[in-house]
Amino acid sequence: MTPHFLSFQFLLLLILLCTTTTTTVAQPAPAPGPPPPTNITKILEKASQFTTLIRLFDITKVGDQINTQLNNSKQGMTVLAPTDNAFSSLAPGVLNSLSDQQKDELVQFHVLPTFISTSQFQTLSNPLRTQAGDSTFYNFPLNITTSGTQVNLTTGVVNASLANSIYTDGSLAVYQVDKVLLPMKLFGPQPPAAAPAPEPEKKKKKAGDTAATGDSTANSSSAVDLRLDLHGLMRGLIAFIAMFCL
Template identity: 85%
Template sequence: MSNKMSPHFLTFQLSLLLIFLLCTTITTTIAQPAPAPGPPPPTNITKILEKASQFTTLIRLYGITKVGDQINTQLNNSQQGMTVLAPPDNAFSSLAPGVLNSLNDQQKDELIQFHVLPTFISTAQFQTLSNPLRTQAGDSTYYNFPLNITTNGTSVTLITGVVNATLQNTIYTDGQLAVYQVDKVLLPMNLFGPQPPAAAPAPEPEKKKKKKTGDDDTPATDSTVSSSVDLRIGMHGLMGGLIGFIAMFYL
């Protein structure tokens, strides 16, 4: 009997080895757990607006005022959420020439902060909000930074006292940040509205005029009355003494 293996037997053994190795590789691959998903990237309002396009002017103002950095910091360090009202480039271009350039740095900051609400507001929540809305610009009294809304079905109108703007569409929302496109730049009363009327000065108290001595209607004081009585008593005493002295010569 020959000890030499036939070619068919060798091929069979190699096939078994290959099947074993293949099964081992598949089993190892299946047994390995899938890697855990990494943390989501931090929210960046500038990248959101860049992706949406047509917000070049707003992005530039975010950089000048640092409001973009403030939004990102607050979103990534708070659970309160935020809502951004974003006017597109054509809304800024429809402003009167030189309007933005006429504002100083603080006024530009107030203008952009006026477009940020410090809580997350869904489109449905606009139907139940109370006026005035509080913005990042602060004081919501009439001559400062009031922002009111009216709704008609799904239509939302934003009223500043200077302009009425319409909420057009949702650019981004994730339950923490909502970004809505508006058709006009929201111009606050403090920067673009009529100034409050100046308060009228308080009337000065009337000063009593001093009357000249000897006026007929000058009221008599206690000292004047006392002097007059003393003078009358003195005159009566003098006359009585004089009459008595004359009577001595005739008696």
């Protein structure tokens, strides 16, 4: 084979390679889609051991309320989640004895209307404001104390502790608590009954009226004495005249 023929074959091979090779262009990765809507039920289901709280969220519709607020506002929320063991430590029949409204208030008492990170617990002011409303003593007070990283909660009926963080995304924080938070309004002593209104006092006589009554009595006595004196004088005068006429 001549060198010219080999060169021709090599050139032909290069042409074939250039015409048959396809150029692969790297495609950009697809943009990530929007995050799925927050769902408190799915968060608790994934964490497990919260079936009783999930059931209460469903019965009272508080779970739907939390999801709606989180997905339609930027205010944020915090959920204090008692475990199934915490609920099982309650006296038998306690939950069943509550009315629908009381169940709603109990669940709302475990929800704070703002996002609270673990570090923010050190700076909170008491009493904490919950979704249950009025935080005065005989209603829904919730107070917090901290010692290092330990966070304690007291309702006036029960003392509980934050066990760990279950979920946080900057908008929703879910913390496990070791006891059910029992509010004063539902489980504490009732406020003392108001003192009965005092009976209206009888109208007292004025000092002037008393003096006037005394003066009137004195005047009446003087008039009687005067009449008696005149009567005696007339009798004496008649007797004196009769002596001289005899």
